[in-house]
Amino acid sequence: MPLEIQEFNLSEERLEFRDTLRRFFEESSPITEVRRVMEGDSTGFAPDLWKVASEELGLAGIAISEDLGGQGFGLKELSIALGEVGRSLAPIPLFASAALAGRVVAAVGGEDADAFLRSIAEGEAATLAWVEAHGDWDPAAVRMEIAEQGAEIRLTGEKQFVVGAHAARRFFVIAREPGSHCDEGMGLFSVEANAEGVAIDAKESFDLTQPLATLRLDGALAKRVGHQGEAAPGIRIGLDEATALLTAEMVGGMQKVLETAVDYAAERHQFSRPIGSFQAIKHKCADLLIDFEGSRTAADAAVMASAEGDPERSLLASVAKSHVGPAGLRMATESGQIQGGVGYTWEYDAHLYYRRALASAVMLGDETMHQERLARLVASRRLEGAAQ
Amino acid sequence: MRREDTPEEAAFRQEVRSWLEANAELRSEQLAAPLDHSPEAEARAWEAMKVWQRTKYEGGWAAITWPEAYGGRGGTPIQQMIFNEEQSNFDVPIGFIAASLGMIGPALMRYGSEDQKKYLPAMLRGDEVWCQLFSEPEAGSDLAAVRTRGHVEGDELVINGQKVWTTSANFADKGFIVLRTNPDVPKHDGISFALIDMNQPGVEVRPLVTMRGDRHFNEVFLTDVRTPLDHVVNGIDCGWPVTTFTLMNEGAFIGMTVNSLTTATAMIDSARETGRLEEGVVRQRLGEAYARERVLKQLQDRIKASLLDGRAPDVDGSVLKILTSEWGHERAVTATWLQGAAGMLTGADAPGMGVWQDQVLARGSMAVGGGTLEVHRNGLGERALRLPKEPRFDRDKPFKDLKTSG
Ligand SMILES: Cc1cc2nc3c(=O)[nH]c(=O)nc-3n(C[C@H](O)[C@H](O)[C@H](O)COP(=O)(O)OP(=O)(O)OC[C@H]3O[C@@H](n4cnc5c(N)ncnc54)[C@H](O)[C@@H]3O)c2cc1C
Numbered sequence: 048m049p050l051e052i053q054e055f056n057l058s059e060e061r062l063e064f065r066d067t068l069r070r071f072f073e074e075s076s077p078i079t080e081v082r083r084v085m086e087g088d089s090t091g092f093a094p095d096l097w098k099v100a101s102e103e104l105g106l107a108g109i110a111i112s113e114d115l116g117g118q119g120f121g122l123k124e125l126s127i128a129l130g131e132v133g134r135s136l137a138p139i140p141l142f143a144s145a146a147l148a149g150r151v152v153a154a155v156g157g158e159d160a161d162a163f164l165r166s167i168a169e170g171e172a173a174t175l176a177w178v179e180a181h182g183d184w185d186p187a188a189v190r191m192e193i194a195e196q197g198a199e200i201r202l203t204g205e206k207q208f209v210v211g212a213h214a215a216r217r218f219f220v221i222a223r224e225p226g227s228h229c230d231e232g233m234g235l236f237s238v239e240a241n242a243e244g245v246a247i248d249a250k251e252s253f254d255l256t257q258p259l260a261t262l263r264l265d266g267a268l269a270k271r272v273g274h275q276g277e278a279a280p281g282i283r284i285g286l287d288e289a290t291a292l293l294t295a296e297m298v299g300g301m302q303k304v305l306e307t308a309v310d311y312a313a314e315r316h317q318f319s320r321p322i323g324s325f326q327a328i329k330h331k332c333a334d335l336l337i338d339f340e341g342s343r344t345a346a347d348a349a350v351m352a353s354a355e356g357d358p359e360r361s362l363l364a365s366v367a368k369s370h371v372g373p374a375g376l377r378m379a380t381e382s383g384q385i386q387g388g389v390g391y392t393w394e395y396d397a398h399l400y401y402r403r404a405l406a407s408a409v410m411l412g413d414e415t416m417h418q419e420r421l422a423r424l425v426a427s428r429r430l431e432g433a434a435q
Numbered sequence: 436m437r438r439e440d441t442p443e444e445a446a447f448r449q450e451v452r453s454w455l456e457a458n459a460e461l462r463s464e465q466l467a468a469p470l471d472h473s474p475e476a477e478a479r480a481w482e483a484m485k486v487w488q489r490t491k492y493e494g495g496w497a498a499i500t501w502p503e504a505y506g507g508r509g510g511t512p513i514q515q516m517i518f519n520e521e522q523s524n525f526d527v528p529i530g531f532i533a534a535s536l537g538m539i540g541p542a543l544m545r546y547g548s549e550d551q552k553k554y555l556p557a558m559l560r561g562d563e564v565w566c567q568l569f570s571e572p573e574a575g576s577d578l579a580a581v582r583t584r585g586h587v588e589g590d591e592l593v594i595n596g597q598k599v600w601t602t603s604a605n606f607a608d609k610g611f612i613v614l615r616t617n618p619d620v621p622k623h624d625g626i627s628f629a630l631i632d633m634n635q636p637g638v639e640v641r642p643l644v645t646m647r648g649d650r651h652f653n654e655v656f657l658t659d660v661r662t663p664l665d666h667v668v669n670g671i672d673c674g675w676p677v678t679t680f681t682l683m684n685e686g687a688f689i690g691m692t693v694n695s696l697t698t699a700t701a702m703i704d705s706a707r708e709t710g711r712l713e714e715g716v717v718r719q720r721l722g723e724a725y726a727r728e729r730v731l732k733q734l735q736d737r738i739k740a741s742l743l744d745g746r747a748p749d750v751d752g753s754v755l756k757i758l759t760s761e762w763g764h765e766r767a768v769t770a771t772w773l774q775g776a777a778g779m780l781t782g783a784d785a786p787g788m789g790v791w792q793d794q795v796l797a798r799g800s801m802a803v804g805g806g807t808l809e810v811h812r813n814g815l816g817e818r819a820l821r822l823p824k825e826p827r828f829d830r831d832k833p834f835k836d837l838k839t840s841g
Binding site for chain 2: 056320
């Protein structure tokens, strides 16, 4: 009997929602389909699947309010959907569009935000482009400056490691006022994908099922989102929310990795006994469970904190990301080991999850970045506490 | 998950807090003197623990979920949880008594006769403290291999053998013991569970010193020790279910209290004071320790949430036990690393009165006591993940024919 992991902190409605999505991805995006897209081109995008997922299931706008054409659910529901994407490796830009672009735009706000969110909810995929060649995930490290010509804003330069670039109809780009530093002068700008001076370079990516791209802008026309000089706090909140949501997606993959390994250990026989009866393998499986339990608990706490606007939102996002990243990589490594030679083949799916685990551990900051942020956050909180 | 108290719970919490404020001191953030592991200090600590137990009993807080008939409060697990949370802010000597009555109490309530249950109130008052006489030199992880013999003589059980690692046997008044009453049947079928008086001739207790330098546990030699037959719980040769039941309750106590002196936050405070928080590698290691602490807390909250909903815990207790043990030890090692060269010192000469050095040495209490990490990993594999058990050679043969170390 295959291992079935019991969910926690899910109401009956949410559990039903999860079941529906799981069936949907199993039927519409089995791993054979994922591989077909992966081997087809370098876009990492299945437009037909995305159309069904966003138009029929409404996933693109699941956390966007109904008056903007969304489903009016919250971040918890979005995290459930992302978990199923992580589990199936479905080649759709749900994370890029709904979590990354969607949350940052919603948090920055301003007059045009509603229209942007409406188009995201309709399935017009978007993504966020902010990291530059230096590879620093902190938006304060952005150097790209805007050029204003009369009422027009134009952007020139490169944004790296963009996820969901080929699916995106619109890019949200973080750039800054000329001569500004850190959070001051940080701004969010929308750029249409088909505008003049916009080019996408696919990158050969370690994660085969979610390739990255470089966005090259050459005087591309941009539109400011939110108010001048006021974007930074929203950008930071949006990125924290996206970080929490990313850990939920990662946990979806980790659950699949755990189930695969444990099922294999129970079925595969050597020396006339199931390999799972050997303690070396059994203890690896126990460690997979330990990593999985800690990770899903941390991811859930981070998502709930974001959903509720908890003041500990940033802190809990960093707790989750710093914990889930290395745990996911350990799990993918050991799960492959448990599967022996087949776990090392191209044909088996172990490497696809391994690749995703490594890339996701880096995306939005690796564990050292989040650990450092935690130490700073706790220290300043203690100082404030002492000052009161 | 995290949820607000209901109005009734909030009122209960307030009641607990007021009572604690009136009867105990808040925890301080610094040790005034190094930890004292001398026998005199241990005897004083034991007395203080008994006094606190009695104080709690008189306040009606000694065992919130136990029925009033046995000296409990007849309250809910949620109330017990609230009490524990509030109590953890105070400098009170909990520890062995709570752990011990958490094991034997539920076992007596479940398997004990009415006469046996009469021990419960004195246990709660702290008048009679019970020790756990399970492990033996030849029976550790493999507890069902106990050799200490019990013979029926008239209406008494006569006990001969040796126990080891018995926590606080040097102070305890009573003991619950696992015995071999029939060596001619397979190991699990010839075991009895009995209650004995520790203050009788034939019970010889020799303290063992741990690597920490304390006398945490003891060897206990039993020579013609007697206990009435009606002190056998669940009947002769039927002790194994009682034994496994108490072990289950032992696990439930693990990982639920935090000592504020040895938290990641305390480490971050001291790194800030010494300026070492400016180093990236220091921030990384402390950030990691902090994240682990929060994850552990979140896992505990999950267990609490299942209690609140009246469900079985949806995280296996062994996950918590393993993480509490491993992360706790690694945190302590990180803390001494943070001290640089001074990490080589201890006691009054070490930073923070050597509390971290003491924690480093305490590893075995969690990693071995209450079941080793390996045994808990077996449990996760077999219980939580339903992986097949290892082939066994000791299930069907009579106990007397089994192989041993000696
Ligand atoms: C602080 C402390 C307090 C204690 N208090 C009490 C008490 O109050 N009462 C009491 O009765 N006992 C007590 N114990 C004893 C404790 O329960 C045993 O030490 C423990 O169960 C391990 O038994 P052992 O020491 O004989 O080690 P062993 O069982 O001999 O183990 C030695 C090593 O072999 C490994 N091993 C053994 N079996 C397996 C297996 N099946 N699979 C994989 N690895 C295995 C162990 O994990 C360990 O690493 C206490 C121990 C400590 C450290």
